[in-house]
Amino acid sequence: xxxxxxxxxxxxxxxxxxxxxxxxxxxxxxxxxxxxxxxxxxxxxxxxxxxxxxxxxxxxxxxxxxxxxxxxxxxxxxxxxxxxxxxxxxxxxxxxxxxxxxxxxxx
Amino acid sequence: xxxxxxxxxxxxxxxxxxxxxxxxxxxxxxxxxxxxxxxxxxxxxxxxxxxxxxxxxxxxxxxxxxxxxxxxxxxxxxxxxxxxxxxxxxxxxxxxxxxxxxxxxxxxxxxxxxxxxxxxxxxxxxxxxxxxxxxxxxxxxxxxxxxxxxxxxxxxxxxxxxxxxxxxxxxxxxxxxxxxxxxxxxxxxxxxxxxxxxxxxxxxxxxxxxxxxxxxxxxxxxxxxxxxxxxxxxxxxxxxxxxxxxxxxxxxxxxxxxxxxxxxxxxxxxxxxxxxxxxxxxxxxxxxxxxxxxxxxxxxxxxxxxxxxxxxxxxxxxxxxxxxxxxxxxxxxxxxxxxxxxxxxxxxxxxxxxxxxxxxxxxxxxxxxxxxxxxxxxxxxxxxxxxxxxxxxxxxxxxxxxxxxxxxxxxxxxxxxxxxxxxxxxxxxxxxxxxxxxxxxxxxxxxxxxxxxxxxxxxxxxxxxxxxxxxxxxxxxxxxxxxxxxxxxxxxxxxxxxxxxxxxxxxxxxxxxxxxxxxxxxxxxxxxx
Numbered sequence: 001x002x003x004x005x006x007x008x009x010x011x012x013x014x015x016x017x018x019x020x021x022x023x024x025x026x027x028x029x030x031x032x033x034x035x036x037x038x039x040x041x042x043x044x045x046x047x048x049x050x051x052x053x054x055x056x057x058x059x060x061x062x063x064x065x066x067x068x069x070x071x072x073x074x075x076x077x078x079x080x081x082x083x084x085x086x087x088x089x090x091x092x093x094x095x096x097x098x099x100x101x102x103x104x105x106x107x
Numbered sequence: 108x109x110x111x112x113x114x115x116x117x118x119x120x121x122x123x124x125x126x127x128x129x130x131x132x133x134x135x136x137x138x139x140x141x142x143x144x145x146x147x148x149x150x151x152x153x154x155x156x157x158x159x160x161x162x163x164x165x166x167x168x169x170x171x172x173x174x175x176x177x178x179x180x181x182x183x184x185x186x187x188x189x190x191x192x193x194x195x196x197x198x199x200x201x202x203x204x205x206x207x208x209x210x211x212x213x214x215x216x217x218x219x220x221x222x223x224x225x226x227x228x229x230x231x232x233x234x235x236x237x238x239x240x241x242x243x244x245x246x247x248x249x250x251x252x253x254x255x256x257x258x259x260x261x262x263x264x265x266x267x268x269x270x271x272x273x274x275x276x277x278x279x280x281x282x283x284x285x286x287x288x289x290x291x292x293x294x295x296x297x298x299x300x301x302x303x304x305x306x307x308x309x310x311x312x313x314x315x316x317x318x319x320x321x322x323x324x325x326x327x328x329x330x331x332x333x334x335x336x337x338x339x340x341x342x343x344x345x346x347x348x349x350x351x352x353x354x355x356x357x358x359x360x361x362x363x364x365x366x367x368x369x370x371x372x373x374x375x376x377x378x379x380x381x382x383x384x385x386x387x388x389x390x391x392x393x394x395x396x397x398x399x400x401x402x403x404x405x406x407x408x409x410x411x412x413x414x415x416x417x418x419x420x421x422x423x424x425x426x427x428x429x430x431x432x433x434x435x436x437x438x439x440x441x442x443x444x445x446x447x448x449x450x451x452x453x454x455x456x457x458x459x460x461x462x463x464x465x466x467x468x469x470x471x472x473x474x475x476x477x478x479x480x481x482x483x484x485x486x487x488x489x490x491x492x493x494x495x496x497x498x499x500x501x502x503x504x505x506x507x508x509x510x511x512x513x514x515x516x517x518x519x520x521x522x523x524x525x526x527x528x529x530x531x532x533x534x535x536x537x538x539x540x541x542x543x544x545x546x547x548x549x550x551x552x553x554x555x556x557x558x559x560x561x562x563x564x565x566x567x568x569x570x571x572x573x574x575x576x577x578x579x580x581x582x583x584x585x586x587x588x589x590x591x592x593x594x595x596x597x598x599x600x601x602x603x604x605x606x607x608x609x610x611x612x613x614x615x616x617x618x619x620x621x622x623x624x625x626x627x628x629x630x631x632x633x634x635x636x
Contacts, residue, residue, distance in 0.1 A: 105302035106582035
């Protein structure tokens with residue numbers, strides 16, 4: 001199985017054991033995807049991690065955009081902005097960087 | 108993770124049979140399921156040692172259990188009518204994606220083991236052994252079929268490749284070769300209650316958030332109730348409606364229609380999923396387990412009506428199978444106590460189950476809803492018939508109702524509507540490319556290629572009629588289009604729910620007493636800011 005900074009990841013690059021997550025892994029994942037993590041990225045990643053800790057699931061896209069609007073300003077509370085941060089999607093790429101499981105379903 | 112590179116198909120002016128490229132879609136297929144996801148469903152964790160023996164025995168069982176499968180295997184005369192009808196063949200040019208060739212992967216093994224000629228003169232009748240290569244081909248090419256049934260419309264014998272594809276997947280699971288995407292999702296649906304694994308607290312808070320948002324935006328106290336015992340209607344909708352864009356705007360629309368009708372309704376945290384992936388993997392038992400959660404919720408919540416949201420194969424399972432699976436509608440066995448109980452509980456003055464489109468359409472017909480159609484004047488809309496709704500169900504109890512009702516609902520709320528080319532809609536609709544358990548990133552190549560025929564028809568109405576909005580009533584279609592539209596130079600946000608269009612135009616009664624409060628609140632916020 002593939003590894004990132006010593007932590008096992010599955011075939012889609014998601015952490016196998018969510019407890020393995022640390023900032024170093026997150027930065028490396030972003031680097032592998034050619035994404036440079038800015039303060040805004042970390043704002044989203046922190047929210048994803050907090051939400052997951054409370055609910056054991058990633059937030060709905062609408063919940064995420066509203067939270068980001070509150071945190072970073074109304075102009076940023078939309079999925080276009082989030083896609084500009086995470087080109088492969090805030091749900092999938094964002095969750096992977098944040099050490100969350102991949103959201104799957106009819107989405 | 109960089110995805111595999113592949114060429115995006117060009118969109119021609121009209122669809123032609125492509126020049127064949129044998130083996131172009133050869134490969135390992137989607138990610139395989141592992142023990143963690145296989146075991147809870149009762150499948151072996153990995154490919155078992157005596158897999159050939161078990162697979163052939165299973166094939167024998169299936170052909171006897173589902174007589175349609177045997178008829179389909181026996182009756183093909185290789186006339187070729189289906190060859191150019193599959194969107195995956197048209198988009199990929201791999202001859203194994205011709206429906207007849209896909210069926211023949213299964214049929215050749217059936218012939219070898221279950222027909223006289225195939226047993227004694229295999230070469231003469233194209234009978235083949237189920238060896239490792241054949242099994243790999245099954246796994247790869249039966250996961251390049253979205254079970255959309257378009258080919259069956261054109262087959263003079265009515266052979267349904269979807270059923271063969273379901274049988275093949277069931278055999279694959281039986282020998283321990285399952286698909287990760289479907290089986291992981293089924294595990295969540297059967298334990299948490301929905302495909303996403305959205306637990307009750309997250310669902311509850313998401314819905315409360317939504318209520319706040321809708322009241323803020325539209326000034327009416329529209330509710331999105333969860334687990335409300337004694338409500339009249341239980342709404343079963345795909346969990347994508349809670350989670351994804353643009354789906355959630357459709358959910359907002361359902362709520363507004365219920366609000367305006369004044370009916371009491373609820374969703375269930377125990378059965379918070381319409382999409383039943385048991386059908387995709389061909390397992391009647393697992394499909395039943397998922398359906399029984401809905402029965403339990405309906406009984407516990409004491410509802411008198413069960414309604415289905417915008418989800419293609421949810422409606423197929425509900426319309427075609429719920430009666431015998433769970434007792435919704437007629438047809439429960441008298442020995443099935445709870446199915447009988449549910450049948451007595453449900454109000455037979457209404458269709459059981461009923462589709463949300465049937466419900467909204469009926470209210471429109473009876474003049475119970477008012478719309479400001481100009482709210483959608485920035486849109487020129489076309490409708491994508493979702494495969495499972497189009498070719499496996501009905502609406503409204505009239506012939507072709509599943510085509511008529513959604514279009515009539517759209518036309519009641521929009522001034523500008525046009526259809527795509529006739530051979531690509533209604534019973535001949537092209538699949539979105541992501542149905543049947545293919546909506547996973549590891550199948551992106553076939554999803555994009557398979558979307559080509561739908562995208563081609565869309566491009567024509569965009570060019571000629573100025574279409575800028577594509578409406579659908581299926582969660583998979585909506586998600587698939589959001590992903591593939593930009594690959595063909597469309598705006599990914601042009602895909603909407605039909606009830607999003609309803610939501611934009613519907614005029615809501617606003618309570619007199621509350622009318623001033625939001626304004627005062629708004630002033631206060633403005634001051635504090």
